[in-house]
Amino acid sequence: MLVLFLGAACQETKRLSPVAPGQAEVVDPLLVSEIGLKWSPYVGVQIDGRAIDAYRDALSLLRRAGRLNGLRVEISKVNQAAGDRTIKTIGGLGVELLALVGNEYLFEPNIEREIDAIFAAYPEIRYFQIGNEVTTILPTTGPTMGIEQYMAVFQRVYDHVQNRHPDRAILLTQSTLGSGLYGPSELETMARMGLTEMNPERVIIAVNAYDPESASQYRGLLGGTLRKFRVWVTESGVPDPALHIPFVRERYPLLRDYLRAERVYWYTMWGGDSGSQTDFSLIKNPTSYPNYWKSPLFELLVQ
Amino acid sequence: MNVTHGLLLIICVCLPMNLAAQSVLEESDGGQKSGTYFKAGVAHWQGDLHNPPRLEGWSVDLFGVDYNMSSVSFAVEHHFSNVAGFTVGYRKDALGYNNAGHMFNASFFGTADLKALALKVGGGLEWGMPSLNFDVTELEENRDGTVRYRHTYPQRNADVPFVGTKTDGALYPFLDLSALQRSSIFLFEVGLRLNIMGFHFDDYEVGAGDEVRYAFARKRVLMPVLFANFGIRMS
Numbered sequence: 001m002l003v004l005f006l007g008a009a010c011q012e013t014k015r016l017s018p019v020a021p022g023q024a025e026v027v028d029p030l031l032v033s034e035i036g037l038k039w040s041p042y043v044g045v046q047i048d049g050r051a052i053d054a055y056r057d058a059l060s061l062l063r064r065a066g067r068l069n070g071l072r073v074e075i076s077k078v079n080q081a082a083g084d085r086t087i088k089t090i091g092g093l094g095v096e097l098l099a100l101v102g103n104e105y106l107f108e109p110n111i112e113r114e115i116d117a118i119f120a121a122y123p124e125i126r127y128f129q130i131g132n133e134v135t136t137i138l139p140t141t142g143p144t145m146g147i148e149q150y151m152a153v154f155q156r157v158y159d160h161v162q163n164r165h166p167d168r169a170i171l172l173t174q175s176t177l178g179s180g181l182y183g184p185s186e187l188e189t190m191a192r193m194g195l196t197e198m199n200p201e202r203v204i205i206a207v208n209a210y211d212p213e214s215a216s217q218y219r220g221l222l223g224g225t226l227r228k229f230r231v232w233v234t235e236s237g238v239p240d241p242a243l244h245i246p247f248v249r250e251r252y253p254l255l256r257d258y259l260r261a262e263r264v265y266w267y268t269m270w271g272g273d274s275g276s277q278t279d280f281s282l283i284k285n286p287t288s289y290p291n292y293w294k295s296p297l298f299e300l301l302v303q
Numbered sequence: 304m305n306v307t308h309g310l311l312l313i314i315c316v317c318l319p320m321n322l323a324a325q326s327v328l329e330e331s332d333g334g335q336k337s338g339t340y341f342k343a344g345v346a347h348w349q350g351d352l353h354n355p356p357r358l359e360g361w362s363v364d365l366f367g368v369d370y371n372m373s374s375v376s377f378a379v380e381h382h383f384s385n386v387a388g389f390t391v392g393y394r395k396d397a398l399g400y401n402n403a404g405h406m407f408n409a410s411f412f413g414t415a416d417l418k419a420l421a422l423k424v425g426g427g428l429e430w431g432m433p434s435l436n437f438d439v440t441e442l443e444e445n446r447d448g449t450v451r452y453r454h455t456y457p458q459r460n461a462d463v464p465f466v467g468t469k470t471d472g473a474l475y476p477f478l479d480l481s482a483l484q485r486s487s488i489f490l491f492e493v494g495l496r497l498n499i500m501g502f503h504f505d506d507y508e509v510g511a512g513d514e515v516r517y518a519f520a521r522k523r524v525l526m527p528v529l530f531a532n533f534g535i536r537m538s
Contacts, residue, residue: 214402219456
């Protein structure tokens with residue numbers, strides 16, 4: 001009996017088994033089906049005009065395969081004004097857009113006016129995320145922001161949208177980073193500073209989660225004070241193309257289980273701003289369109 | 304695995320142990336002597352968590368949660384001479400994960416001498432960070448854009464200092480039934496624990512226009528755990 005117990009215990013593992021890039025070309029139909037079931041049809045796209053042709057092609061392939069419902073794009077001061085061509089182009093593919101309102105807007109004295117301008121420039125977008133990893137991602141050479149300051153800004157945006165644009169938009173909180181206890185502690189502070197008083201039908205909690213075990217530390221909050229709020233994982237992935245498929249197969253279900261995540265956005269379609277060819281990317285060398293590189297996961301998803 | 308299966312398994316395991324013990328009956332104390340033991344053990348949990356959906360239009364069979372995991376445990380157990388005692392222990396569930404599945408327990412028990420072995424019945428409280436295996440979300444996306452999901456998770460009713468966020472620990476009672484053999488400096492034990500855990504069954508339905516409906520339910524669940532322990536007498 002002891003041997004049986006120990007044998008069962010040893011079956012538990014959390015290591016990902018790599019899948020070499022070439023293997024996707026002769027992939028098992030059962031694996032295609034399994035990944036299709038576990039995949040969440042949402043992807044982050046970095047706005048870069050150089051990639052527009054490759055984006056149009058790659059996103060259309062995913063869309064036709066039924067593997068793409070929505071994209072997360074960032075609205076920055078560079079692309080806000082006229083309605084960015086890249087955002088408009090990919091939005092024209094019929095996918096739903098989640099607009100990340102860049103961190104630089106959080107320092108605007110009149111952020112309400114900025115929100116009005118963004119709403120006017122992108123009338124087709126319904127979901128707006130106000131900032132991303134604001135306490136960890138901002139360079140120390142510029143202005144930085146603590147979570148208490150952020151919540152004051154988010155409260156202003158929330159009040160403005162509910163008063164001036166009721167039913168126009170669903171807001172997402174900034175994404176806390178699910179690493180160790182930092183993200184959960186930050187979300188706990190956000191809950192204490194007014195998040196729980198907001199309408200859960202008008203606000204969605206966003207989490208960036210690259211490690212399910214760390215993400216599991218949100219469980220107490222999400223089953224407690226934030227129980228009525230929806231949760232989206234706005235970034236997830238792994239920086240190794242050979243591990244993309246195992247990540248979706250093994251880690252996506254865990255992110256759903258622990259965070260009750262309705263959606264998981266893969267980070268990223270092409271990591272143009274983190275070095276030209278980050279290994280998180282589903283495609284690389286987009287300027288080589290039509291001969292751009294596709295990751296094994298991408299190849300599998302479009303089958 | 305239900306309670307009946309667990310009891311049958313205990314009988315199957317105990318019977319050969321009982322027969323084998325007949326030959327050393329003279330030396331066995333049947334659980335009568337006082338003493339303190341250090342115990343190490345393994346356990347296995349398996350079962351299904353289910354609660355009927357409360358939102359209209361949900362398929363009854365859609366959402367059921369199977370759990371299946373193994374644990375290791377360590378404990379110090381003291382037997383009084385008057386066939387009773389207490390145990391203080393630690394159990395690690397779901398061995399592959401560090402952030403959860405750490406449970407501390409304390410219990411009191413009584414033993415009845417059945418000659419070749421002792422029947423041990425006890426109860427106590429368990430406190431800690433419950434295993435991640437109990438947190439499950441089942442999600443269904445429909446063609447009309449409606450998303451339905453059920454989040455099943457253990458009731459978190461206690462804080463664990465210095466770990467996680469506030470109130471993400473669990474405290475719940477349990478009952479133990481086991482067959483115990485103390486021979487020389489050794490202790491052998493196999494049995495069944497019933498953890499009486501609270502679970503939440505939270506149903507969400509999000510319409511294509513972001514209309515959200517909820518139905519939250521909570522109930523206590525009897526969770527059978529089969530275990531086997533080996534101990535060495537310390538004093």
